[in-house]
Amino acid sequence: MVEGSPGAGAVLRLIRDGRATTRSQLTLQTGLSRSTLAERVQSLLSLGLVNEANGASTGGRPPATLEFNPSVGVVLAAAVSSTICRVTIRDLATVALSEHSFAVEDESFDTGALRSRLALALERAAVPTEQVWAVGIGYDEDVDPPDPTVFTGAPVLVDRHVNLLALAEQWTHWRSVEHLLYVSVGETIGSGIVSCGRVHHGARGAAGGIGHIRVRGHEDVLxxxxxxxxLEAVVGGRALAEQLRAAGLQAQTAADVAALARGGVPAAVQAVRGAGRSVGEVLAECINFYNPGAIVLGGELAEASHHLLAGLRETAFARSLPMATRDLVVGPARLGADAGTIGAAVMAIEHVLAEEYVDRAAHRDNGG
Ligand SMILES: [Zn+2]
Incomplete structure (x- = not known):
């Protein structure tokens, strides 16, 4: 490969994104000579990453189109919390081929337990271990990070649940938005930051901890x-439920609060709207600092998203710089319960289809 010239990985990226799907478009976009491009395409064809449709590239027929082949391999994608371990097998476009849920009964759910659940999921789906290209695992705040040695034979990527929810939303519904903030408002409050299409972790993986940003006027709340x-101590699910119980309502969790608000119970509507205002106050600072293109709201309280958003808009926009909010879109998360495993799959797929990874595979395939 010529130093610095686009390799097979870059060509695959263009095909996957749909930015170039014929040889002439690829030649134009990469600046490669026809013969070098032909080599790159041949590598992708022989690795099975790309299929060619519609016949030959010469003569009077329409030019052959190249398409990404997501069924060339699978990824194993898991989401672990203190109550449930979901394991899915997905193709390289995140389509679920099989889904398995395992109850997590107690603290004995350790590396060994996770290892056996991953193996069981593969066995039930009759997928041989060798077909797994990578493993992505997301974990909730309330469990320890899983050990990457939980699977051997393929790379294992591990990240926090909220980061993967951000990635899943961006990859599925917000592809044109490169800078996205996913805010989870529930029992806990946190955020996942996607920057230039990738999760931003910060120096020690602590980025996004907006639940511990201060809100004014609550100096007595420990x-x-x-x-x-x-923020989390003031308007997290626990605080809101307590507030509603003091008003004589039945509420234990953030989901209870959201259900009451959805049902139009005035005290609950007021509480959720107030929570929206506090979250908005914190987000105004984040908007000025980070200038996201979209803010996506998830978590149990977002189930009453109408009221939460109404409160949030009152403060977030009022306190942000007009330049930062000009094209800002704020809306509820669109993925449901499988968002966690979709995000884990995206993390795994982006790892094995990264340009340098594909370039190395193509190089090996060429006998290099
Ligand atoms: Zn705190």
Whole structure:
């Protein structure tokens, strides 16, 4: 390969994104000579990553089109929380080929338990281990990070659940938005940051911790982190449920609060709207600082998204710079319960289809 010239990985990226699907379009976009491009395409064809449709590239017939072949391999995508472990097998376009749910009964759900659930999912779906290109695992705040040695024979990627929810939403519904903030408002409050299409983790993986940003006027509220007036301590699910119980309502969780608000119970509507205003106050700072193209709201309280968004808009936009909000879109998350495993799959797929990874595979395939 000529140093610095686009390799097979870059060509695959153009085909996957649909930006170039014929040889002449690819030649134009990459600046490669016809013969070098032909080599790159041949590598992708022989790796099975690309299929060619519609006949020959010469003569009076329409030019052959190249398409990404997502069924060339599978990824194993799991989401682990303190109550449930979901395992899915997905093709390289995240389409689920099989889904399995395992109850997590107690703290004995360790590396060994996860390893056996992954193996069981493959066995039930009759997928041989060798077909797995990569493994993606997301974990909730309330469990320990899974050990990457949980699977051997393919790369294992591990990330926090909220980051993968951000990635899943961006990849599925917001492809044209490169900078996205996913905000989870439920028992806990946190966010996942997607920057240039990738998760931003920060130096030590702590980026996105907006639940512990201070909201004014709540200096008496103590947070388990040791500080006072943290957003999560003020308007997280636990605080809101407590507030409603004091008003004589039955509410234990953020989901209960959301259900009451959806049912139009005035105290609950007021509580959720107030939570929206506090979240908006914190988000205004994030908007000014990070300038996202979209803010996506998830978590249990987002089930009453109408009221949450109404409160949020009151404060988030009022306190942000007009330049930062000009094209900003704010809306509820669109993926449902399988968002976690979709995000885990995206993480795994983007790892094995990264340009340098594909270039190395093509190089090996050419006998290099
Ligand atoms: Zn705190």
């Amino acid at each position: 947070c388990p982190c040791g500080n006072t007036s943290c």
